[in-house]
Amino acid sequence: QSALTQPASVSGSPGQSITISCTGTSSDIGGYNYVSWYQQHPGKAPKLMIYDVTNRPSGVSNRFSGSKSGNTASLTISGLQAEDEADYYCSSYTTSTTLVFGGGTKLTVL
């Protein structure tokens, strides 16, 4: 199972909105609504930000939102804040009854 494709890096200024894409195939993202997004700060464990494409766990800011179109999922962060600077990973369930992650995107807040 190949990793999902994410841009290596994105950047934005405080207050702006950014979107991170995550591209897969019909065997993963396109076939199921089981896309999740994780935030990881350096040296820390990942934190779940979005599950089932659009759902936010309790405690996650509503500045984070998810969507999906075809084989591509997206994470949008609005009102960028300094603490949003981190690595972001998407994941998806696959037809092989496995989970696949994206390669990760480094978000820089300018």
Add this chain to the structure above:
Amino acid sequence: QVQLVESGGGVVQPGRSLRLSCAASGFSFSSLGMHWVRQAPGKGLEWVALISYDGSNKYYADSVKGRFTISRDNSKNTLYLQMNSLRPEDTAVYYCAKRILGVLWSMDVWGQGTTVTVSS
């Protein structure tokens, strides 16, 4: 509070074995599926394995299938990962994580990780 604590990592030679443990507390461990996820140095996340709440179903990434075994002891609230025939490419921080309620393939609580280094 909900907590996962991994242990058992270390330095091991290629071809040898290692068993990781993950002690769970603060939630109904016996009711939820559990995952192992790893992260090689400077690299991204890689899913390793999933076990159902009762241990009856297990799923593995192709990269570890046949070498790693996930198991659990619900009486001890502990998850395990038995790693055999270790390779240098298995070097990583290994995290255990619990599935979010109602969603098998998303993880809402993660441990701090335990480091495995495979080197001669």
